[in-house]
Amino acid sequence: QEQALRTILGMERARITRYGYAVEYDALDPNELLRTLESRRIAGVFFGGQVNGTSGYEEAAGQGIVAGVNAAARARGTSPLILERSDSFIGVMIDDLVSMPFDEPYRMLSSRAEYRLLLRGETADARMLGKARDLGVIPPERATEVDIEQSVIERTLAALERTWVGANQRHASCLSRHGIQPAGRSQAALELVRRPEVSLESVLNALEELRLWEAERPTGLALARSEIAAKYGAFIAKEQKAARQQVASESMRVPTGLDFDDVRGMRIEARQKLNSATPETVGHARRTPGVTSTDIGALLIHLAAMRSPSSPGPMERSSPSPPAHGDPHVVIRRPMR
Ligand SMILES: Cc1cc2nc3c(=O)[nH]c(=O)nc-3n(C[C@H](O)[C@H](O)[C@H](O)COP(=O)(O)OP(=O)(O)OC[C@H]3O[C@@H](n4cnc5c(N)ncnc54)[C@H](O)[C@@H]3O)c2cc1C
Known part of the structure; x- marks a missing residue:
């Protein structure tokens, strides 16, 4: 040094x-x-x-x-x-x-x-509103503000979708005045906003000049969020779908006391890792090092078989231990350190 x-x-x-x-x-x-x-x-x-x-x-x-x-x-x-x-x-x-x-x-x-498109900073309020309200950890006035902003965004997107710009000379020259390249055909205003070089603000200015905009005009964060939602809506929707599918299997509970040696098609290494990790959910099992997606596929099939009334086999073999504390889904298997 x-x-x-x-x-x-x-x-x-x-x-x-x-x-x-x-x-x-x-x-x-x-x-x-x-x-x-x-x-x-x-x-x-x-x-x-x-x-x-x-x-x-x-x-x-x-x-x-x-x-x-x-x-x-x-x-x-x-x-x-x-x-x-x-x-x-x-x-x-x-x-x-x-x-x-x-x-x-x-x-x-x-x-x-995994879902960074959904976890954007500017959507935090809207994402957390439902949970915050259920738990009573958001002041009612703030919750109302978030609600209002959310509905302004929804109304803006709906209005952009139903407002069409024609292929006529009057519309074309108005768009040009606002720096928007006119299209050779009529199209929804939403399509104009989706162009990378076009801002929502310029589209709204043009629509107002053409007296086509009847909805409330978004400002501030609502304007920014509406623009992102309009431009990246298709990608966001795709990620939302993937997240829903993932959540459905991620949060699927692994029965307490499940013996992973009973899971057919799972590799021995994964069985050992999971028997010692005792995951609470399929998501936890998925993220246990040494466990592959094929192992998770085998686990999902096993869990489905356990749920099916015609195939009670795996249930019978496992012997769930009684819960060690308040959470009925968790049994501590590790030795106390
Ligand atoms: C030199 C340094 C620089 C850092 N720089 C950054 C940085 O630039 N960016 C960053 O994000 N993070 C930084 N960190 C890390 C960050 O400061 C800590 O991770 C964070 O502050 C931890 O917050 P905490 O509330 O969990 O714990 P702490 O801030 O440590 O708070 C724990 C509190 O509990 C109290 N306490 C302990 N035992 C008891 C007891 N028995 N009874 C009652 N009270 C008790 C302690 O006095 C303390 O006030 C830095 C840490 C250090 C040391």
């Missing part, structure tokens, strides 16, 4: 009198937590923040709100707050924390999320 320091202009003769320090801290293994951030070992105790092996301000704050809301929900006997990977970055972080092997401080990188 001394040599490196002395390469800096003006520090050629510098001497280090005291070295910087390394920051070390103890953390619990976050695999011991439920997705509510409640301890699996001690029911009613919730952990949030660096103590769960994360590093960072946002990571700590994100867990803090989930742990706090869930502690309150538990005390009040109301439904818990469980965030999905497809509805928030906090959902991705907590799901990773409780299901992935823990060997180094966890940082929330946006690349960890």
